[in-house]
Amino acid sequence: MRAPKKGRRQSSEGDNEEEEDELLQFLGPAEGTQEREDKAEKGPTLLKKEYNQSVRWQEYEKNPYDEVKNPDGIIQMGLAENQLSFHLLESWLSRNPDAAGFKRDGESIFKELALFQDYHGLPAFKNAMVEFMAEIRGNKVSFDPKKLVLAAGATSANETLMFCLAEPGEAFLLPTPYYPGFDRDLKWRTGVEIVPIHCSSSNSFQITQSALEEAYKQAQKNNLKVKGVLITNPSNPLGTTITREEINLLINFVSAKEINLISDEIYSGTVFDSPGFISVQEAIKDRNLEGTDVAKRVHIVYSLSKDLGLPGFRVGAIYSNDEMVVAAATKMSSFGLVSSQTQYLLSVMLSDKKFTSNYISENRRKLQERHDMLVSGLERVGISCLKSNAGLFSWVDMKHLLSSNTFDAEMELWKKFLYKVGLNISPGSSCHCSEPGWFRVCFANMSEETLKISLKRVKSFVESTKASNSDVGGSKSPRSSRRRSLTKWVLRLSYHDRESER
Amino acid sequence: MGSTSSEQQKNLLSKIATNHGHGEDSPYFDGWKAYDENPYHPTKNPDGVIQMGLAENQLCFDFIEDWIKRNPQASICTTEGIQEFKDTAIFQDYHGLPAFREAVAKFMGKVRGERVRFDPDRIVMGGGSTGANEMITFCLADPGDAFLIPSPYYPAFDRDLRWRTGVQLLPIICESSNDFKITKAALEMAYEKAQQANINVKGLMIINPSNPLGTILDKETLQTIVSFINQKNIHLICDEIYAATVFSQPKFISIAEIIEGDGSCNPNLIHIVYSLSKDMGFPGFRVGIIYSYNDEVVNCARKMSSFGLVSTQTQHLIASMLSDDEFIGKFIIENSNRLATRYKNIRRELDKVSIGCLKSNAGLFCWMDLRKLLKEPTLQEEMVLWGKIIKEVKLNFSPGSSFHCYEPGWFRVCFANMDDETMEIALKRLQKFVKRSKEKRCGSKEEILQKQSSAKHLIS
Numbered sequence A: 001m002r003a004p005k006k007g008r009r010q011s012s013e014g015d016n017e018e019e020e021d022e023l024l025q026f027l028g029p030a031e032g033t034q035e036r037e038d039k040a041e042k043g044p045t046l047l048k049k050e051y052n053q054s055v056r057w058q059e060y061e062k063n064p065y066d067e068v069k070n071p072d073g074i075i076q077m078g079l080a081e082n083q084l085s086f087h088l089l090e091s092w093l094s095r096n097p098d099a100a101g102f103k104r105d106g107e108s109i110f111k112e113l114a115l116f117q118d119y120h121g122l123p124a125f126k127n128a129m130v131e132f133m134a135e136i137r138g139n140k141v142s143f144d145p146k147k148l149v150l151a152a153g154a155t156s157a158n159e160t161l162m163f164c165l166a167e168p169g170e171a172f173l174l175p176t177p178y179y180p181g182f183d184r185d186l187k188w189r190t191g192v193e194i195v196p197i198h199c200s201s202s203n204s205f206q207i208t209q210s211a212l213e214e215a216y217k218q219a220q221k222n223n224l225k226v227k228g229v230l231i232t233n234p235s236n237p238l239g240t241t242i243t244r245e246e247i248n249l250l251i252n253f254v255s256a257k258e259i260n261l262i263s264d265e266i267y268s269g270t271v272f273d274s275p276g277f278i279s280v281q282e283a284i285k286d287r288n289l290e291g292t293d294v295a296k297r298v299h300i301v302y303s304l305s306k307d308l309g310l311p312g313f314r315v316g317a318i319y320s321n322d323e324m325v326v327a328a329a330t331k332m333s334s335f336g337l338v339s340s341q342t343q344y345l346l347s348v349m350l351s352d353k354k355f356t357s358n359y360i361s362e363n364r365r366k367l368q369e370r371h372d373m374l375v376s377g378l379e380r381v382g383i384s385c386l387k388s389n390a391g392l393f394s395w396v397d398m399k400h401l402l403s404s405n406t407f408d409a410e411m412e413l414w415k416k417f418l419y420k421v422g423l424n425i426s427p428g429s430s431c432h433c434s435e436p437g438w439f440r441v442c443f444a445n446m447s448e449e450t451l452k453i454s455l456k457r458v459k460s461f462v463e464s465t466k467a468s469n470s471d472v473g474g475s476k477s478p479r480s481s482r483r484r485s486l487t488k489w490v491l492r493l494s495y496h497d498r499e500s501e502r
Numbered sequence B: 001m002g003s004t005s006s007e008q009q010k011n012l013l014s015k016i017a018t019n020h021g022h023g024e025d026s027p028y029f030d031g032w033k034a035y036d037e038n039p040y041h042p043t044k045n046p047d048g049v050i051q052m053g054l055a056e057n058q059l060c061f062d063f064i065e066d067w068i069k070r071n072p073q074a075s076i077c078t079t080e081g082i083q084e085f086k087d088t089a090i091f092q093d094y095h096g097l098p099a100f101r102e103a104v105a106k107f108m109g110k111v112r113g114e115r116v117r118f119d120p121d122r123i124v125m126g127g128g129s130t131g132a133n134e135m136i137t138f139c140l141a142d143p144g145d146a147f148l149i150p151s152p153y154y155p156a157f158d159r160d161l162r163w164r165t166g167v168q169l170l171p172i173i174c175e176s177s178n179d180f181k182i183t184k185a186a187l188e189m190a191y192e193k194a195q196q197a198n199i200n201v202k203g204l205m206i207i208n209p210s211n212p213l214g215t216i217l218d219k220e221t222l223q224t225i226v227s228f229i230n231q232k233n234i235h236l237i238c239d240e241i242y243a244a245t246v247f248s249q250p251k252f253i254s255i256a257e258i259i260e261g262d263g264s265c266n267p268n269l270i271h272i273v274y275s276l277s278k279d280m281g282f283p284g285f286r287v288g289i290i291y292s293y294n295d296e297v298v299n300c301a302r303k304m305s306s307f308g309l310v311s312t313q314t315q316h317l318i319a320s321m322l323s324d325d326e327f328i329g330k331f332i333i334e335n336s337n338r339l340a341t342r343y344k345n346i347r348r349e350l351d352k353v354s355i356g357c358l359k360s361n362a363g364l365f366c367w368m369d370l371r372k373l374l375k376e377p378t379l380q381e382e383m384v385l386w387g388k389i390i391k392e393v394k395l396n397f398s399p400g401s402s403f404h405c406y407e408p409g410w411f412r413v414c415f416a417n418m419d420d421e422t423m424e425i426a427l428k429r430l431q432k433f434v435k436r437s438k439e440k441r442c443g444s445k446e447e448i449l450q451k452q453s454s455a456k457h458l459i460s
Helices: A016-023 A055-062 A085-097 A110-113 A124-134 A151-167 A182-187 A207-222 A244-257 A282-287 A323-336 A340-352 A353-379 A407-421 A447-472 A476-501 B002-012 B026-036 B061-070 B079-090 B098-111 B130-140 B184-196 B219-232 B255-259 B295-307 B311-321 B325-352 B377-390 B420-459
Strands: A150-152 A173-174 A193-197 A226-232 A262-263 A298-303 A315-320 A393-397 A438-442 B123-128 B146-151 B168-174 B201-206 B235-239 B269-273 B287-293 B365-369 B412-414
Touching: A016 A323, A055 A407, A055 B184, A085 A353, A085 B079, A110 A340, A110 A476, A110 B061, A124 A150, A124 A340, A150 A298, A150 A323, A150 A353, A151 A182, A151 A226, A151 A262, A151 A298, A151 B295, A173 A207, A182 A193, A182 B002, A193 A207, A193 A407, A207 A226, A207 A244, A207 A262, A226 A244, A226 B026, A244 A262, A244 A282, A282 A298, A315 A323, A315 B026, A323 B123, A323 B130, A340 A353, A340 B098, A340 B311, A353 A393, A407 A447, B026 B377, B079 B311, B098 B123, B098 B235, B098 B287, B098 B311, B123 B130, B123 B295, B123 B377, B130 B235, B130 B269, B130 B295, B168 B184, B168 B201, B184 B201, B219 B255, B219 B420, B255 B269, B255 B311, B311 B325, B311 B365
Parallel strands: A173 A193, A173 A226, A226 A262, A262 A298, B146 B168, B146 B201, B201 B235, B235 B269
Antiparallel strands: A150 A315, A298 A315, A393 A438, B123 B287, B269 B287, B365 B412
């Protein structure tokens, strides 16, 4: 029996017949969709292969929510933006017009800024950046501005580090789930490969020794030389900070294998709850590894896009203890320098210590509030989230809402959320999560009212799903268990069919 | 421990990170170092090195600063500006602010005398023209492929087009005998050479107006180039970043003008790189642009532009400034006039000591002919002369060899990055040096004649 093709289906009410029909659909691979990425086809002869843009954005853009103009539109919950503390930035700007007005001490410095293209960066800006980074880390560590390299956003910083540390065809290990943009940033133009370190919900997606070893082995099996491990701490999409055990595990691992450790700490200023944030810089210090070869292989990526909510300004940075990496990355930064206009504005802003300390604490407070609102709102309708203490999103467990424990079912649920519920949330498969049913839901890119509306919509959806489940003949349980066994049986059948087709 | 450890460290870095592809070992940068160590200042260091190796446009800042003062909302420092702040700061769409793209497209059209119109939807951002040039290379070529490029050319192309892309640059040799024009024969020769070496040529890169020559391509040459690339089915990338620095006749002809209405040219092969660094004097703001007539390239480049988007704070400023038609109209004329004045001044002073430059009508520099100051027409002598110019004359000129010029003795000399007084001092220093050099040569000639005549006397 040929497994029927998976077709594009119109969104419809989740009636049972259709659900059974879907069980007979060709079941996609267990891994996330990106695993199926074409490595073979090069695309048009005159062009390099394009990075495929997701369809999700397009759907949202066709029908975006607006409180007044389009109250039934799709609410964007897939964008990790920090819009909660703009009022603080705006009031600072109104009190400090010179900083944006190209003036220093009342005098115009427009010409000086317009001509400034030194890839070492504006000294005042780098000084302010390292102090800000230290402040976020409770001043438990300090940073040397000479080791900081500016880049056009963390996007550029991450790519530049790949160019510096790996050859085409070499690999970096990344714990899953991870930020989908890494597939472009780390791999596209560099030719570097990503090998996943599979993390599971059974231990809250923490990185384990065995998962690390397994990933390393997998790389070797595929003839990929591993050049390092890249972690995002705090994690996107999990919203958790790395534990002391994990960071020590990682340092031991990279030390033993003599490879790099990149810690993308762009969410460091969004840690709103305990346990506290442990920067890799702090871990190195605590273990008395400063100045050692291990420390030289540890690099940090930073940005102001999440902590300050300024993604448009393209402010990214690489921090490395290896002077050769700093030298190479500095030269490469020519391809993506930070506008001097922006460097100057932010150098003044971040040098204002009263502002930064108030901003950091106020930002944390607001994020905590918002996080709690989302988590408790979801809890009330029986949806739980991974316990988190950072980030601009929650990692939401919707396994129980899946029609089957598959990624196809996850896609189905995602579509329902998009078209029926009117919420654009990010499916775990797009983050390479190895288990279906998890979704990343952002909470900091909208007003409180909009978040409340989103929660109302979720509530209606959950309630209607429950209602429709109990509506269709007889009690829920026997039918569900029959569906479950049907599922297993069909799964087995489809799987064997696929096997024979290969 | 030291050397083993650093070897190990080196092994942990990529080849790209540890090779010399960044090109900073070129003599082009040595002069900068000399300047950095001993920079001229009218009062604090009047004997310091005058920087004439930096192609910056500093002639119109008073004009621009006046606009900035009159338009504070463009800098987000007024109440109105602050209200827009949030939307600007969170906008990270790689399409760029619509107002920015429209303003840039309009400006590009104005600079070309409204002879062509540019479509804002084809405007793609890059991290300065440095980022834009690398990006277009990534879009069009694979590692090992090659671009042909007329020499002499801007030294940093060796880094921008080759370093991380793995693409090669093959020179098309241009000679002073015909004012360094690009000929069909030279194009064919370069292409043939590549074929013989089994190198896959993917495109031709031209810089028009030229850096370092300061000349523009005439219609005939542009048409020759267009038919060449169509015939070979390779891309044409036109770096037009000096378009608004054309200060005298003949008028600038953009590739956009050539292909408009030319049915024989495949538009999918045509791409323009632009920037505000030279025309406006804003290298610090990193405003680079790719304009492609190929839809797929636009789409691909747009996605790649994520690696070098223009800060929205800057997009906002530029959108506002370039939309001010009255200001821009005046700026283009004023910029051109001031450059023309500088150029005439230099040519006049150089004429006094019989030093010639390639006749040019654009750019922020002149291509100076110092061949007669060389003891011998060799690269070595060019380096010797250059060393003297930096150390004795205290002027940072850029030697032609750093631009891959095959004829020794040519130097690029920038004239738009200083005020009138400094320019005067620089020219006086050069005049003194040339006179001294002539005296020395005459002196040695006299010595030779004396020796010859005394030798004759002995014989007779």
